[in-house]
Amino acid sequence: MNQKVLLLTFTLVFICNLIFAQNGQITGRVTSSSGEALELVNVGISELNLGGITDNQGNFRIEQVPEGTWKVQASFIGFQPKQEVAKVQNGEEIKLNFELSSTDTQMDEVVVTGTMTEISRADSPVPVEVITPELFRKNPTPSLFESVGMVNGVQPQLNCNVCNTGDIHINGMEGPYTMILIDGMPIVSALSSVYGLSGIPNSMVERIEVVKGPASSLYGSEAMGGIINVITKSPVRAPLVSADVFSTTWGEVSADAAIRFNAGEATSLFGVNYFNYENPIDKNGDNFTDMTLQDRISIFNKWNFSRKNNRAFSLAGRYVYEDRWGGEMNWDKHQHRGGDEVYGESIYTKRAEFIGLYQLPVKERIFTQFSYNWHHQDSWYGDTPYMAKQEVAFLQTYWDKKWGENHKFLLGTSFRYTVYDDNTPATATADGEANQPARTPLPGVFVQDEWTMNPKQKLLLGYRYDYDNHHGHVHSPRLAYKASPSENHTLRASFGTGFRVVNIFTEDHAALTGAREVVISEELNPEKSYNGNLNYVWSIPTDDFYLEFDATGFYSYFTNKIIADLDSDPDKIFYNNLRGHAISQGISLNTNLTFNFPLKILAGISYMDVFQKENTGNDGDLEKVRQLHAPKWSGNYTISYGLPQGYSVDFTGKWNGPMRLPILPNDYRPEYSPWHLIANVQLSKKWDNGLELYGGVKNLLNFVPKDPIMRPFDPFDENVDDPINNPNGYTFDPAYNFASMQGIRAFAGIRYNLY
Structure with a gap:
């Protein structure tokens, strides 16, 4: 008992x-x-x-x-x-x-972009650069579009001096070759690539991963040149409250705020970003706004759900509304929008995004990712309208499996469906009499094996198959190899192929300005590329400092490259496949130097040779033409020094060598831009209660381009045929751009984080 x-x-x-x-x-x-x-x-x-x-x-x-x-x-x-x-x-x-203990190698940071699975940077066979908001805070900007310019070899390129829209170039290749992901989802592309990075709240960003080089075997079309993956914060690890507000002497105001809260078994992060600039400035006296006026709000919400066995489940959504315009100083949207009396470029943008990740409730690691985005643009370029809508639905399922001790296997399938409609010939019927929206299904499968040959060597084999209704079967293999003979030396090599579907208007802002007539002279074929790069990392730890060198050589060969010919006729843009080939090659070097006292120096330099060779006659000779907006030399630096009592000072800068610019026949402006440096300085003060004040000066050297707009006094080309006052037949053209028109300006801001 x-x-x-x-x-x-x-x-x-x-x-x-x-x-x-x-x-x-x-x-x-x-x-x-x-x-x-x-x-x-x-x-x-x-x-x-x-x-x-x-x-x-x-x-x-x-x-x-x-x-x-x-x-x-x-x-x-x-x-x-x-x-x-x-x-x-x-x-x-x-x-x-x-x-x-300080190392500053960043090699132990977990990354996902190179292989679609979590892996430390040191173990990844694909070189991945990781950028955190801490770097961006050393030179605060109102959008990620400007922030990524702090990365060596990455160039946010403004393509229009009136509306200030642009794209992101990696290693000299134009924006359409850069795939932009949010949490691994390809929801920023085509029509939205111009505005996709403008409305992502900085308070929502945990890190940004950059892969330079081929990635089509995993991510498909548009990943020919590289990937920028914006990883948003996990609500579980985010501050309870965060806020960041700053303003400049030009009148720009940027406000960023986020709050974390719990709801049952879920944790949510809600963020808002607001940017406003309503102060028309014309420093160069051409009667055009030097910077586009903008009124933008972005709302972001992400949820993480607690599940059995800690399986992943997250949902996120974002909505962006933007009203921007640039043009003559006396332009008024209520009187002149769409008219031919006063020139202005006015763009209304509405965009909604939804993304999710769900791990299946099975023993194996099987994940499903899904996304949907809707983008609407209502714009006028002078008296030329451009009305466009785009919807993209994406579904992807993959199996992440470890076979034995040495093989990490990835098998997946994806389906992307795009609906695009506008008022241009891009969606017109063959006879041009009716409108016919483009509907593009793109199914694909991919497989990858990450083979650990021994503790010092790793081999990655990847293959992707896609089927496009217009281009047929598309094969994209990839090979990557990593060798680490010692803990201080790492060598990586990769090779792959890529493809890009034809989509002109949604990616080339020059076709929309109204300043030129678009001419499609032939049926366009999809582009193909063959890419390779070689990466070497050498770390030198000592008792007094830590030094790291990260060097990368890259080479890309393009066939059927779709080119926009702006040189043959000043009034037209001719689109056709290149009768020849194009090459992007070069080398970049990044250095990180950290001392045992509070001084840290990051610096990078890139050399690029980006050009195309085309058969322009009947003799078979190929003519070499250098790529627009691709400087041979470029670089950046960040110098940070910590002072007593929570003070710190940061010096940042980005410089470019000469780049070829779009000019008109007999143009008096130089074909190549000058060497120039955009330098900035910031002083900040932190308190233990989470408060931080900061301020500084941007563009210390007050560098601004000269004559960015041709014939700004005749934007509708009413008097171009005057042989006396216009003997060279110049036409209105706002495309001569290589740097921002904003000169020197001061800024000040306040941040607060509550944990």
Whole structure:
């Protein structure tokens, strides 16, 4: 009887413990080896998908930790990650302190873009550059479009001096060759590529991953030149409240705010970004606005749901509305929009996005990703209308499987469906009498094997197959190899092919300005490319400093390249496939130098040779023509120094060598831009309560281009036939652009983070 009583008592106690057991929490502080508190350090338990981020004092808190023994890791770019073991029981609070050693190699940061699976940068066979908001804060900008210009070899290129729309070039290749992802979803492309990065709140960004070179075997069309993947913050690890507001002496105002909250088993992050500029300025006296006026609001919401066995499930949505215009100083939208009396370019944009990730409730790691975006543009370029709508639905499922100890296997299928409609010949019927929206289904399958040959060598084999109604069967193989003969030396090599479907108007702003007539002289074929790059990383740790060299050589060969001929006729743009080939080749070097005192220097330099060779006559000789807006030399730098009592100073800059520009026949303006540097300085002060004040000066050297608009006094070309006043037959043209028209200006702002 006593044994039965004891057994019953033990059972009741055990059940009560299960019923009334409380989840515990882990708190602590993260500092550097010199004792400095580290802010924005990721501290988490990967097994549970739980974590937090340190505040200004280096403190962190991980809540709702179930009973058990867990490995807690603190990781931060520029520092060696560190792991501690915490035993949680009876709902108690466990305190852990981490002291991180500086390396500044960034090699232990987890990345996903190169292989579509989580992997450390050091182990990735594909070179991936990681940029965090911490870098962007050293030169605050109102949009990610401008921020990515701080990356060596990446150039945000403005294509119009009136409406200031643009695209992003990687290694000298135009915007259509750059795929822009948000959380791995290809929802910023084609029509939206001009505006896709403008409305992403900086407060929502955890990091940006950049892959330069071929990636079509995983991501398909448009990934011929490279990928920019914007990784948004996990609501679980985001600050409770964050805000960032700044303004400039030109009258720009940018406000960024986000809040985190819990709702049952879900955690949500809600963010708003607002940018306003309503101060027409004409410093160069051509009666045109030097900077486009803008009124933009973006709303972002992301949800993470807690599931059994910590399976992934997240949903996110974004809505962007923008009203922008540029033109003559006396232009008024209520009187002159769409008219031919006063010239203006007015663009109304509405955009909605929805993305999601769901891990299937099965033993294997099978994930489904889905997205949908809707984009509407209502625009007038002078008296030329451009009305366009685009819808893109995307569904992708992939199986992430580890075979044995040496093979990491990825098998997936995807389907993208695009509907595009506008008022141009791009969606007209063959006879030009009716409108016929373009509907483009693009199914594909892909497979990848990441083979760890031995601890020092890794080989990645990838293949993708797509089928396009117009272009047929498309094959995209990829090969990547990584060798690490020692912990301080890493060599990576990759080769792949790419393709790009034909889509002119949605990607080339020059076709929309109204300044030129579009001529499609033949049926266009899809582009193909063959790409390769070689990457070498050498790290040099010493007692006094840490130095890292990251060098990359790249080469791309294009066939059937679709070119926009702006040289043959000043009034027209001729589109055709290149009768010859095009080449993009060069080398880039990045250096990171961190001292054991608070000085850090990041610097990069790139050499690019981007050109095309075309058969322009009957003799078979190929003529070499240099790519527009592709400087042979370019570079950037960031110099940061920490001062006592929370002060710091940052010097940033980006420089470009001469680049070829679109000029008119007998143009008096030089065909190549001058060497120029855009330099900035910032002073900031941080307090322990999460408050930060900052201010500085942009474009210290006050560099602005000369004569950016041809014949600004005759934007409707009413007097171009006057042989006396216009003997060269110049026409209105706003495409002569190589730098912003904004001169020197001061800025000031305030940030706040509450954890």
